[in-house]
Amino acid sequence: MSFVAIDGASFAYQGGGDVVDRVDWTIGEGEFHCLVGRSGCGKTTLLKIAAGLLPPTQGSVHIQGLEVRAPKSQIGFVFQTPTLLDWLTVMDNVLLPVSLKRAVRPGDRDKMSELLSLMGLDGLTARHPFELSGGQQSRVAIARALITEPLVLLMDEPFAALDAITREELQDDLLHLCDMRKTTVLFVTHDIAEAIYLGDRVAVMEQGRIRHDQIVDLARPRDHDVRFSAAFNAQCLEVRKAMNNPVTEKSTP
Amino acid sequence: MNIRIYSWGLLVVLIGGWEAFTRLSGLSSLVIPTPSAVVEVLWGGLTIGYLWPHIWITTIEMLLGLSLGCGIGFLCGVLLEENGFLRRLLWPYIIASQVVPKLALGPLFIVWFGFGMTSTVVITALICFFPLLENTLTGLHHIDPQKRELFRMLGATRLQALLRLKIPSGLPVIMAGVRVAVVLALVGAVVGEFIGGRSGLGASIIAAQGMMDSSLMFALFIIITLLGMIFYQATIVLERWLLSNHLKGSDP
Ligand SMILES: Nc1ncnc2c1ncn2[C@@H]1O[C@H](COP(=O)(O)OP(=O)(O)OP(=O)(O)O)[C@@H](O)[C@H]1O
Numbered sequence: 001m002s003f004v005a006i007d008g009a010s011f012a013y014q015g016g017g018d019v020v021d022r023v024d025w026t027i028g029e030g031e032f033h034c035l036v037g038r039s040g041c042g043k044t045t046l047l048k049i050a051a052g053l054l055p056p057t058q059g060s061v062h063i064q065g066l067e068v069r070a071p072k073s074q075i076g077f078v079f080q081t082p083t084l085l086d087w088l089t090v091m092d093n094v095l096l097p098v099s100l101k102r103a104v105r106p107g108d109r110d111k112m113s114e115l116l117s118l119m120g121l122d123g124l125t126a127r128h129p130f131e132l133s134g135g136q137q138s139r140v141a142i143a144r145a146l147i148t149e150p151l152v153l154l155m156d157e158p159f160a161a162l163d164a165i166t167r168e169e170l171q172d173d174l175l176h177l178c179d180m181r182k183t184t185v186l187f188v189t190h191d192i193a194e195a196i197y198l199g200d201r202v203a204v205m206e207q208g209r210i211r212h213d214q215i216v217d218l219a220r221p222r223d224h225d226v227r228f229s230a231a232f233n234a235q236c237l238e239v240r241k242a243m244n245n246p247v248t249e250k251s252t253p
Numbered sequence: 254m255n256i257r258i259y260s261w262g263l264l265v266v267l268i269g270g271w272e273a274f275t276r277l278s279g280l281s282s283l284v285i286p287t288p289s290a291v292v293e294v295l296w297g298g299l300t301i302g303y304l305w306p307h308i309w310i311t312t313i314e315m316l317l318g319l320s321l322g323c324g325i326g327f328l329c330g331v332l333l334e335e336n337g338f339l340r341r342l343l344w345p346y347i348i349a350s351q352v353v354p355k356l357a358l359g360p361l362f363i364v365w366f367g368f369g370m371t372s373t374v375v376i377t378a379l380i381c382f383f384p385l386l387e388n389t390l391t392g393l394h395h396i397d398p399q400k401r402e403l404f405r406m407l408g409a410t411r412l413q414a415l416l417r418l419k420i421p422s423g424l425p426v427i428m429a430g431v432r433v434a435v436v437l438a439l440v441g442a443v444v445g446e447f448i449g450g451r452s453g454l455g456a457s458i459i460a461a462q463g464m465m466d467s468s469l470m471f472a473l474f475i476i477i478t479l480l481g482m483i484f485y486q487a488t489i490v491l492e493r494w495l496l497s498n499h500l501k502g503s504d505p
């Protein structure tokens with residue numbers, strides 16, 4: 001039974017052609033799917049459709065069998081840019097999803113501290129966003145999406161602003177956390193190796209369509225050695241080739 | 254060297270030049286009084302105390318007009334921003350009313366509210382209303398679309414989006430409107446008193462004009478300038494305090 005189901009979803013911005021074109025995709029409960037594709041191919045748009053932020057012009061999105069027409073509280077979204085509120089401290093930014101729903105309890109603060117230290121941001125809780133580096137800001141945004149423990153996590157290139165080492169650490173933390181909470185994830189990235197390392201399944205998107213669908217059958221939990229294995233590289237190569245393919249070759253459904 | 258020393262030095266030079274000019278040129282003191290005469294009048298007025306009631310009245314008129322005008326302007330701005338229908342309906346009228354010189358309505362207000370404080374307060378409020386209305390509309394309107402999406406994603410109500418996103422993020426623009434309003438409020442109060450005041454600094458200027466007392470006029474002019482500077486500085490302090498949490502490019 002699919003947890004997230006996207007059925008024939010299309011979207012066109014005002015006065016433009018279809019940016020997302022009849023996309024079908026399903027994610028099982030607790031699965032981690034990655035979406036890769038060239039810049040401008042419609043990944044962010046697809047993610048926003050899945051979140052209920054953009055209404056599909058055709059088709060539909062269902063989560064747990066219920067149609068998504070507007071953003072729902074069980075969905076966590078990490079935007080491509082950190083989108084922090086400048087006038088709030090890091091602490092208040094992370095607690096924002098909670099404080100919009102109800103009064104903040106001490107338990108929420110504990111969870112916030114835990115998440116911030118997981119993100120390597122200890123001691124920065126009282127700072128304001130403009131006192132943080134770009135990578136620190138994006139980690140605050142990730143912590144904000146995780147604080148409500150959403151069932152579905154939609155992430156738009158959350159690690160793009162990070163160095164390789166920090167990124168690898170956070171990839172492991174994210175996998176661990178999602179495994180623990182049984183979170184269903186759709187993760188957009190530009191980095192093929194990241195997609196293979198994180199994903200159970202990888203979709204390659206091109207000009208608004210899913211061109212390639214690849215199951216990553218590497219054992220879990222994955223550790224860093226797997227990155228150097230032949231199987232891992234073969235998987236990366238397959239995605240890489242799919243991205244290189246001219247549109248005509250794979251377009252017949 | 255500190256530039257401030259030069260600033261003060263320039264003031265001394267200017268006043269000295271003025272004193273020398275009026276003494277040597279032989280112009281009548283009715284036309285241009287010596288600085289020493291002005292200071293004497295000013296000092297006398299403040300120590301004997303006959304200037305204080307006027308200062309007090311103008312200050313109160315200004316404060317009342319400012320808070321009424323800013324308050325109503327802000328609330329109307331919020332209302333129009335939240336209600337697109339109202340905004341489109343009233344927009345042509347708002348534009349039209351902005352170009353009306355508000356001071357020209359002074360005589361009408363005297364007919365409505367009589368001579369005295371009320372008409373001055375109303376004029377001042379009307380003058381302060383527009384910068385606040387316009388800046389509130391601008392400030393609340395230009396919100397980062399991504400932040401709007403964030404609030405939608407988090408399931409915020411309209412009221413929450415207004416109070417916790419739009420107003421805080423528009424605050425710098427709104428406060429710039431307040432700063433403009435403060436300057437205009439003093440103009441409004443003084444000129445309002447020219448037209449319809451019985452007492453206050455503006456009315457005193459008219460009275461001094463009647464007596465051809467140019468020293469008193471200069472003394473009043475200095476008081477008005479000081480009053481304006483105090484209010485302006487107070488606004489800047491308020492603004493710094495309110496915006497201390499905002500990203501600021503210029504201030505360290
Ligand atoms: N608000 C908008 N109005 C009109 N066109 C848009 C808008 N947002 C995006 N587009 C267009 O839609 C297409 C897909 O955009 P989208 O943001 O989904 O790409 P993306 O795959 O996320 O790219 P990137 O990897 O660079 O983030 C692009 O061609 C873009 O120019």
Ligand SMILES: [Mg+2]
Nearest residue numbers: 043044080156
């Ligand atoms: Mg994108």
